[in-house]
Amino acid sequence: MVTDRGLQVLRAIVQDFVDTREPVGSKAIVERHAFGVSAATIRNDMALLEDEELIAAPHTSSGRIPTDKGYRVFVDHLAEVRPLSPAQRSAISAFLDGPGDLDDVLVRTVRALTQLTGQVAIVQYPSFARATISHVELVQLGGGRMLVILVTDTGRVSQRLAFVRDEFDDDDLARVRTDVATLLVGRPVREGAQRVEERLARQDAVQSPQDVATEAIVRVLAEELEEFRHDRLVMAGAANLARSESDFRGSIYPLLEAIEEQVTLMKLMSEMVADDHGLAASIGRENEPFGLGEASVVASEYDATGARARVGLLGPTRMDYPTNFAAVRAVARYLTRMLDEDESAR
Numbered sequence: 001m002v003t004d005r006g007l008q009v010l011r012a013i014v015q016d017f018v019d020t021r022e023p024v025g026s027k028a029i030v031e032r033h034a035f036g037v038s039a040a041t042i043r044n045d046m047a048l049l050e051d052e053e054l055i056a057a058p059h060t061s062s063g064r065i066p067t068d069k070g071y072r073v074f075v076d077h078l079a080e081v082r083p084l085s086p087a088q089r090s091a092i093s094a095f096l097d098g099p100g101d102l103d104d105v106l107v108r109t110v111r112a113l114t115q116l117t118g119q120v121a122i123v124q125y126p127s128f129a130r131a132t133i134s135h136v137e138l139v140q141l142g143g144g145r146m147l148v149i150l151v152t153d154t155g156r157v158s159q160r161l162a163f164v165r166d167e168f169d170d171d172d173l174a175r176v177r178t179d180v181a182t183l184l185v186g187r188p189v190r191e192g193a194q195r196v197e198e199r200l201a202r203q204d205a206v207q208s209p210q211d212v213a214t215e216a217i218v219r220v221l222a223e224e225l226e227e228f229r230h231d232r233l234v235m236a237g238a239a240n241l242a243r244s245e246s247d248f249r250g251s252i253y254p255l256l257e258a259i260e261e262q263v264t265l266m267k268l269m270s271e272m273v274a275d276d277h278g279l280a281a282s283i284g285r286e287n288e289p290f291g292l293g294e295a296s297v298v299a300s301e302y303d304a305t306g307a308r309a310r311v312g313l314l315g316p317t318r319m320d321y322p323t324n325f326a327a328v329r330a331v332a333r334y335l336t337r338m339l340d341e342d343e344s345a346r
Contacts, residue, residue, distance in 0.1 A: 002052055012024070013029070027039050049064075053070075054066065072283050083330075088330075096334055103157070105338065121237050121313055123235075132153045132189070135150075147162075162213075164217065165212060166209045176213050196222040238259050255295055257291075264292070268297060272297065272310070295317070297312050
């Protein structure tokens with residue numbers, strides 16, 4: 001059973017180890033923190049923490065470092081997440097303010113987070129499976145190329161090229177546009193995907209140029225709607241892992257592989273259990289089923305017009321958890337507010 005002072009000693013060890021990268025001894029704790037007790041008393045508290053496997057000696061020195069279990073207890077007993085400084089908030093605002101579609105906003109979000117924290121930043125796309133298709137636009141680019149623009153009510157905008165062979169006058173283009181819009185606009189993504197599949201399955205053998213163009217456009221839309229139904233991540237800051245490589249006992253290759261493939265991180269992010277404030281952490285050995293036993297992930301939830309997703313940070317277990325929690329929480333709140341304002345402005 002860890003006493004209140006024992007938790008305070010654990011907090012001091014975590015904070016000092018994160019700051020210095022050096023094992024923390026009782027003398028250093030007495031000098032740096034106002035406990036009002038002797039170094040011998042602190043050594044007794046440290047012995048109890050070691051019995052509970054919350055701290056460990058990395059070698060024969062008297063210093064101790066937190067274990068994964070110790071980091072977990074530290075995170076679970078955070079009294080509060082300290083707010084970001086005005087300068088940090090200004091940095092977030094500078095990155096995220098300004099017009100842009102959802103793709104652009106999420107790219108700016110991960111760039112802001114990784115610059116703010118020095119960790120790998122991760123943002124989940126909201127689930128678009130329940131989104132509704134609000135607009136389809138077609139723009140002729142010449143050479144038989146058609147730009148197909150698809151917009152959902154959650155703010156997602158996609159653009160793809162379709163090759164339609166022919167050029168159309170305004171009337172014929174309007175007919176193609178109406179045909180595609182009738183098929184999709186006002187319908188949920190799931191239903192839209194089903195309708196385009198059915199449309200492609202019943203194409204006639206003999207077709208007009210407009211029908212050929214519509215089929216090419218519908219095929220492109222079918223591919224895009226299929227992507228809408230799958231989870232996606234946006235990430236930035238992988239180079240930060242190389243800078244903190246000494247914090248990993250083994251290779252950073254599993255982390256780089258997870259970043260490249262995304263599937264592992266999507267599963268991990270989805271399974272993390274959030275607290276009452278929407279904050280979640282998965283630390284060290286808790287990530288072994290995902291092959292990331294030497295890494296930690298902290299995350300906060302954001303809302304995109306009813307579709308919830310997460311903003312997170314990936315890094316070594318020796319990370320500044322309070323600051324990283326504050327960063328993901330602040331960015332998540334800012335992102336929610338931006339998306340809500342963008343939806344209200346439509």
